[in-house]
Amino acid sequence: MPSYNIPPDLIGLSAEELNASHSNYGFNEPAELKKGAWYTLLLDILKEPMLLLLIAVSIIYVIVGNYSEALFMLGAIIAVSGISFYQDSRSRKALEALEKLNEPLSTVVRQGKIMQIPTREIAVGDLCLIEEGKMINADGEIVYSSDFSVNEAAMTGETYSVFKSTDTEDKKVYSGTLVVSVMAVFRVEQIGSLTKLGKIGKSIHDIKEEASPLHLQITRFVKWMAAIGIAVFLLVWGYSFWLSRDIIQSLLTGLTLAMSILPEEIPVAFTTFMALGAWKLMQEGIIIKRSSVVETLGSTTVICTDKTGTITENSMQLKALYDYKTDRIFEGDAFDAPELSELIENAMWSSEPVPFDPMEKTIHRVYEETQAQDRPKDFRMIHEYPLEGKPPMMTHIFEDAAGTRIIAAKGAPEALLEVSNLSDSEKEKLRRKISDLGKQGYRLLGVGKAQFEGDSFPQRQQDFAFEFLGFTVFYDPPKPGIQQVFRQIYDAGIKVKVITGDNADTTNAIAKQAGIINDGMAVNGADVVQLPQDRLGVISRETTLFTRMFPEAKLATVNALKENGEVVAMLGDGVNDAPALKAAHIGVAMGNKGTEIAKAAAQIVITNDDLGKLITAIAAGRRIYANIKKAVQYIISIHIPIILTVSLPVLLNWIYPNIFTPVHVIFMELVMGPTCSIVYENEPMEKNTMRQKPRKMTETFLNIRELGISIIQGVAITAGVLFVYQYAVHQGQPEETTRAMVFTTMIFANVFLCLVNRSFVYSVFESMKNRNMLFPPPCHWRHLILTFRLLVRPRFCRFLPAE
Template identity: 75%
Template sequence: MAHNIPQHLTGLSNEEVLASQKKYGYNRIHSAPKSSWFSLLLDILKEPMLLLLIAVAIIYLIVGDYGEAAFMLAAIVAVSGISFYQDNRSKKALEALEKLNEPLSTVIRSSKMIQIPTHEIAVGDLCITEEGKMISADGQIVHSNDFSVNEASLTGETFSVFKSLETEDRNVYSGTLVVSGLAVFEVQNIGDSTKLGKIGESIQSIQEDQSPLHAQITKFVKGMAVIGIVVFIMVWGYSFWQSGDIIESLLVGLTLAMSILPEEIPVAFTTFMALGAWKLMREGIIIKRSTVVETLGSTTVICTDKTGTITENSMQLKALYDFRTHRLYEDGQFNDPVLAELIQFAMWSSEPVPFDPMEKSLHKIYEQTQNTDVRQNFRMIHEYPLEGKPPMMTHIFENKKNKERLIAAKGAPEALLGVSDLSENEKTQLRAQIKQLGKQGYRLLGVAKSNFERNDFPEKQQDFNFEFLGFTVFYDPPKAGIEDVFRQIYDAGIKVKVITGDSEETTNAIALQAGIINSSPAVNGAEIVDHTEQELTELSRKTTLFTRMFPEAKLKMVNALKKDDAVVAMLGDGVNDAPALKAAHIGVAMGNKGTEIAKAAASLVIINDDLNKLVTGIAAGRRIYSNIKKAIQYIISIHIPIILTVSLPLFLGWIYPQIFTPVHVIFLELIMGPTCSIVYENEPMEKETMKQNPRRMTETFLNWKELSISIIQGLMITGGILVIYQFTMQQGGDEATTRAMVFTTLIFANILLSLTNRSFKYSIFETLKYRNNLFPIVISVTLLLLAAILYIPSFAAFFRLVGLSLRELLTAFLVAAVSVLWFEIYKWVKRRSSIDNAPSQTKRQIFQS
C-alpha cells in the first residue's frame, strides 16, 4: 500500500512509542477473563459421568471395598484427564484462531508507514485509515481525502458522516467504519479509554448462538440423561425389592445409569468443531466461530462478488474511448495528444491520494502521458462522494494562483450519460459502445467535466451541467484456476450466483471465462427493489447473474435465498458487500484485498484470497459432519449392548445377574471416549463425498433410518453377547468365566464396530486403506489392556474374571465378528443397488440442463 502522505507527518519515534505504551498501556479492551485451567477442571468435575463415578467411589469406601474405590478414583482422574486434555486442546485451537483474527493497522512512525498488530497502537501514533477499514482507536484527523465514516456502532445512526480538518467535528472513534476516502488521525485514546471501551462493548463479549447440530445433540444427550435417571430409579427399586440390600442395589442402579449416559457425545462435538477450525486455519482459512465448520458442509448456494473474488482486482487500463473522435485507443496509444483532456479529467475525478486500483492506474497514466504535472498547484475545494444508482462522484479543484477551476466527474457509464448534455442519438451510439466493450469483460467508467463559476455549489452533483469526455476501459482478468474451482463447486451439488455492482455485459463475459453456468438473463439491482418476497424467491431460483447491485439489493437477494431454505455462503471483499456478508449463513471475506469492514462482517476469512480454499472448507465441513455422525452412531451402537448386558440378566432372573459392575462399565467408557472423540475426528474424507448433494440444514443429525441402523447394530451385538453368556453357562462355566467371555466378546465387538463404522457405504477392506494412525494405536492399547486384565492374576482378580484359553478367545472373537460384520453384507447390498439405480447424467450435466 502506497500513499502520498504529507511530509510534515512524521509520527512517533521508537522511544516515544515505548514511553507511550509504558504510560497508557496497550490498545486492548478488557473482556471477560479467559477460562483458566482450574475453571476448566471445575466444569469437568460437574459432568454427570464424573458425579456418578464419585458416587460409586464413595459407596465402595463406605462398604470397605478399597480396591474398587481406588480404581474408581483412578477412573475419575483418567476420565477428567481425557476431558481436560480435549477441552484444553479445543481452547488453545480457538485462542490461536482469535489471535489470527486480530487485524493489522497502518501507522506512521519515524516518517515511515508500517503495519503493526492493532493492540500495539500507542497514544500519539499517527494512524492511516481508509475505505473499508475499521477504526481501532479514538483520535483527531490531521489529514484527509473524501473521508466519511459510519458511527452506527456508537450512535445508532446508519448514515455516514463526512469529516475533515475543516469540519466542526474532526474526531474519529474506535469501532466505527470508514465508508469512503482516507484519513490520517492522531491517536488520543486507546483500549478501555476509548468511547467504545467505556460503553463496554467488545466483539469477544458477543455470545454465538447454538448451531442446529449442537442444539440437536444437546437435546439428545439431555433426553438420554432423563432416561438414565428414570431407569436408575427403576433398577434400584427392583434390585432392592429382590435382594433387600440397599448398597448392592444402589451399585446396580448406578452401573446401569453409567452405561446409559452418552457423555462422550458433547465432548466429541466440541472436539470435532474446535480441531476442525484449527486444521482449516493451517490451510489458510480463518474460522471466526467453530460452529461455522458444521454449516460449511451444508452450503447449497454460493453468492459471489465479481471484482477481487472471481477476478484478480488488478484493474489494468486496457483502452480509452474518446467521445470527440469516437475512437477507441488501445494500450500503447495513450500518448496521443487527443487523449490529454480525457486522461486529465479521469485523474482529477479520482482521489488525490488514490487507494482504489482503478484510481491508482489513472494517476499512473497521467504521470506517464502529461508533459507537465500540475497536481501540486491545485487544491480540492469541494467533493461529492460516490453515490447514486448507478453511482458517480465529482471533485472540484482550484488553482489560487491562476484562478483556474476544474470540475471532474466519473462513475458508471449510465450515470454519466444521464447527467451529460447529449442528444438521444449520441446516447444510443454510446450505449452500443458500452455494450460491445462490456461483452469482452471490460469494465467502463464514464468521464465528464463541467464549468461552474459561483461558490454556492449545488446540493447534488447531478445538478451540474456536464460535458461528456469518454470512457476509461479497464480489464480485471479472472483468477488463474478459477474455472476448476467452479467445476468442483458444481460437482458438489452447489449452485453459484454472481452478485456484483458491475454491468450485465462485463459480468456475462467474466462469468463465461470463469466457467460459471448460466442459461438465464441477468437481473439489474434497480429491478428488484419493488419486488415482493415471493417474486424475489422466484427470481433467486432461476437467475444466476445479478448486476448493478447496491448493498441493499445484495442483502435482499441473500435474504430471499435464505427464506427459500438455501444455506448461503456469500463471498465478498468490499464495503458494499458487508451487509450481505453479515446476513449470509457463512460470510466469506478475502484476507489480502478484502476491506476490514468485509472481514469484520464475515464469519470466515480466506487468507490468500484463493477461492479454492472455500472448496477445501466445504470439504472439511462435510468430512467433519460425516465423522461426527459416525462417532455418534458408534456410541449409540456400543452403548446398547452395555445397557442390556447390565439390565437383562437382572430382569430375566439369570443365574449371574451382576455380570458387569461399575468397574467393567467404566473400563469400557475409557476405551470408547478416545475412540469417538479423537480417533474418528482424525478420519480422512471418504471418496465421492464432494460429488454428493449437500445435506439440508433442517435435517436431524441422525434420521430414523440411520438411528434404526445403529439400534440394530447394537441389538445384534447384544444378541451375540447373550449367546456367549448362555453358551458359557451351559458349558458349566462359573461366574468368573462367564464374565470373562462376555467382557472379551464385548471388547472384540467394540473394536470391530469401530472399524466397520468407518464407512456406512464402503467395505472394511476399503476403509483399512484409509490413513488414520490413531486407529492402530487405540486398538493395540485396547488389546494390551484386555490381555493384562485376563492374564495378570491381580488384574483378573480385581475384575472378577479368569484367563481364557485360545479356543475360548477364538469363540469370543467369532461371535463378535458375526454380530458386527453382518453389516458388511448390508453395505455390499447397498452398494449394488446404488450402482443399479445410478442415473446416467452427472450432476454437472443436470445443472447445465
C-alpha cells in the first residue's frame, strides 16, 4: 500500500466512537437472511427422506411393542443424522473459511493511523482512504483528495471518469464505483444495504444461482430413483399384504425396500466433494468463491492469459532509452547523459505522482537518480487525461505558481506517433525501430510533450499537437519455470490464448521464450471488434496471440470461444479485464497485482499470481470429478444387491421372505454414507489424469459403459448373496443363522467393492498402492471383527418378532 501524507487533522474514529457506530448502524454488509444456527441445520437434516423413513419405521415398532428394535432404530436415527450433521458442518465451515478469506480489505484512518480492515467492519463516520484501481465500499463525502477521479459507470452508465474534490460541486462518492486516479479520503455516511448501490441490489438476493450441469444430472438421477422407490414401495406393500394379510409386516417390508432404493448418499457426496475440494485448494493459495466451480475446472479446454505479470515477472527493468533528437539508444549505464534529461523528465511528468504501475515506479526512480533538480514539489497537476484510446495513451498537465506549464504524455508508441508532428517518412522509420525492439521481447512506451495557452483544454488529449521525444525500452522477462507450466497445459489437452494490451512483436517474442505454441499471426483488438460473428469464431479458434486488446475486444474474444463450445478460463488483473472475467466460465484474478474490480468479477483468486496454480486447480477439478463418479458407481452397485435381496424373497415367496429388515438396511447405509462421501473424496489423482483431453461439459455423467459396469457389479454381488441364502436354507439353517450369513456376505462384498472401485483403470493391487489416509487396512479389520461377532452371536440378527 502506498504511503500518503494526509492532513494531520484527519484523525478518524476513536475506539469508543467505533463501538457506538457499530451499535447504532451495524456493519457494512448487505441485508440478507441470517446464517442458520446448528438447530436449523439439524431440522433440515431431519426433513431428509431417509430420516423420515427411519422415523416411520421406529413409530411402527413402537406401535407393535418391539421396543428393542425401536430403540435400535432411534440409535440409527441419531447416527445417520449425526453423520449428515458432521458432513454438512464440515462443508459449511469450509465454505465460510473461503468467504472469510475472500472478503476484501479496506483502508481507513482511525485514531490518526492508516490501517487495513475487513470491508464489513467499515462504520458510519469512518474516514476511508481510497486509491487508484480500488473499489469504493461505502457512500460518503470527500474530505481530502489528490488528483482524484472516479468511474461511476456502475451508478450512471457513463464510462468517462469524473474528477471530484472538496472544491467541486459534487463531493459524494458511492459504493461500487471505481477509483481511476490517485487518491481521496472520504467520511462514511451510509453502509451496507443503505448505500445507493445496496438499495439497488436488494433484489439480487432473490436471484437463484444457476446449477452446474453435473449438479442437474445428479439431481435428475436422484429424483428418478426416488420416483421408482415410491412406486416399488407401493407395489411391494400391496403384494406383501395380499400374501400375508398383515398390514404392519407388509408396511415394514415396503419401507425396507424404499430405504434400499433411495440413493440419498449421492447429493450429500456431491456437496461434500465440492466444498472440501474448494477448501483444499484454499490451502494451496487458490481461493474458490463458488464451490461448484471446482467441477467446471476439470472441463477447461482453453486458457486465456494476460502477458504482463502472468507469463512474465512484471519486474519491468528499464533496459534502454531512445532519444529521437539524437537518434541514439542509451543503455542503462548512460541514463545520466544530458541529452536524455528532457525525455526522462516528461516520462516522469506523464506518470502518476504516486505510481502504482511497475514501469512508472521505475521511471520515477530513474528521474530521482539522474536529475539534479526536484521540480515536482513546485508543480501541481491542473488537468489529467486518463489512459484511453486504441492504442492507449495518457496526458498530464502541471503548472507552478509562476504559470509555467508542463504538458507531458506517454503511451503506446503507435499512439504517440499518430498525434505527433512528424512526417510520414519519420514515422515509418520509427515504426521499424519499434518493431525491431519489439521482436527482442522489449516493451516500449512513447513519450511526448505539447504546448498550450489558456484554460479551455481540448476534450480529447489526441487533439494536442505533440512533439515526439522518444521512447522508453523495458524488458519484463518470463517467469522462471513458465515453460514447464505451459508444457503441462498442453499435455492436458488445453489450448492457450494470450490476450494482452502489448504490441504484436513484443508479445510474439515473449510467447516464444515462454514456450507457447504459435504458428500464426497475431490479431489486433481493433480488428476483433469489427469482425462479423462467424468470422470471429474462426479467428478465435485459429489464433493464439491477441494484441492491443481493450475491454470490448477481450469480451468479444471470450464470447466467441464460448460459442465455439470451449470451456474458457480467463486470467486477468486489471479493470479492463473485468467484463471478460465475468463472461468466462472460469474467471481467474491475480491476488497480488489484481484490482478489486477484477477480483470481484472472478470466481477464482490466485493469491501469489502463479499461473502454475491454475494447473493445480484444474488437476483438482479432474480428480474430484473422477472420484465423484467412483462414489456414484459404488452407490449404484451396492444398492442393487440390497434392493434385490429385500425384494426377491418377498416376490418369489421364499422360506425366509423378510431376510433383511429396516435395521439391516440402515446399518449398511451407515457404512455406505461415510465411504462414498469421505473415503472416495480423499482418493488421489490417478496416473496420466493430466495427460488426457478435457471432458466435455455436455457429456452424460455416467455413460452406458460405466452404468453397465455398476449394474454388472451389483448383479454379481446379488448372485453371491442369494447363493449364500439358498445354501444356508438347503443346509437346514434357521432364519437367524441364514440372516447372519447373508448379512456377512453383504458386508464382505461392500468392503471388496470399495477396493475395486478405487480405480477403473488399474487393478486392485495397483490402486491399493495409492495413499488414502481414510482407507487404511485397520478400516477393513473393523468390518471383519463386526462380521465375526455377527457369526458367533446370531441372535444379534434377530430383529423380527418371534412367531
